[in-house]
Amino acid sequence: MAHPVDVHVGKRIRHRRWLIGMTQQQLAEQVGIKFQQIQKYETGANRVSASRLWDISDALDVQVSFFFEGLQEDGKEVSADSKLMPDDLMGDKEALDLVRSYYAIPENQRRRLFDLARVLSDAA
Template sequence: MKHPVDIHVGKRVRHRRWMLGVTQQQLGNKVGIKFQQIQKYETGMNRISASRLWDIAEALDVPVSFFFEGFDKSEGEIEAQIESAVPKGQQGDLLSDKEALDLVRSYYAIPENQRRKLFDLARVLSASA
């Protein structure tokens, strides 16, 4: 049976990998394992050992603590927050949607002053919808 911590850590690995535009194969090569093992880690099917998590953190340029961020809340509370923020029919694991991650990646590639204006525009448009 999958442990909630393993699932959470795996999701954080996947999200960080996607944010950097790194494939499972590329990450596997960086840490010296096959991409199938990365798949198992990301789904929570296999637990990530401390030393392997250290290697993955270095490869993804984050501290090990990054993978545990957000776990202090109950999974039900997190899902309720997402469901209340996302329109019906578009719910689920929002960050598992590649289109959403591409949008976030593109958003952060915009210079900060322009990004702020875009953010303000999006808030106005969403409020009028």
């Protein structure tokens, strides 16, 4: 059975890779491994070594600490309020697609869209 930290790190790898529009194959090529290994990392089936995590963070343009955000000291994920959003929001392809599309909008329009979304959520 996969360790919860390995699963969390794998989710964060998938989240970041998907957010920047990178395929498993592209990430694997940048890191120098086969894409099947990326699949195993993303599911938590295989642990990511420290040096490999360093290479992945470089390829995904994030700090190594990014992969551990959202973990409690006991190695369990900080769960989201289940009434507001699913526990694995970043595992939801639709949510990630929405975030990617949001950041593709020019900044001044994005800010206006954000304000509109906040008003609509307060009205609901």
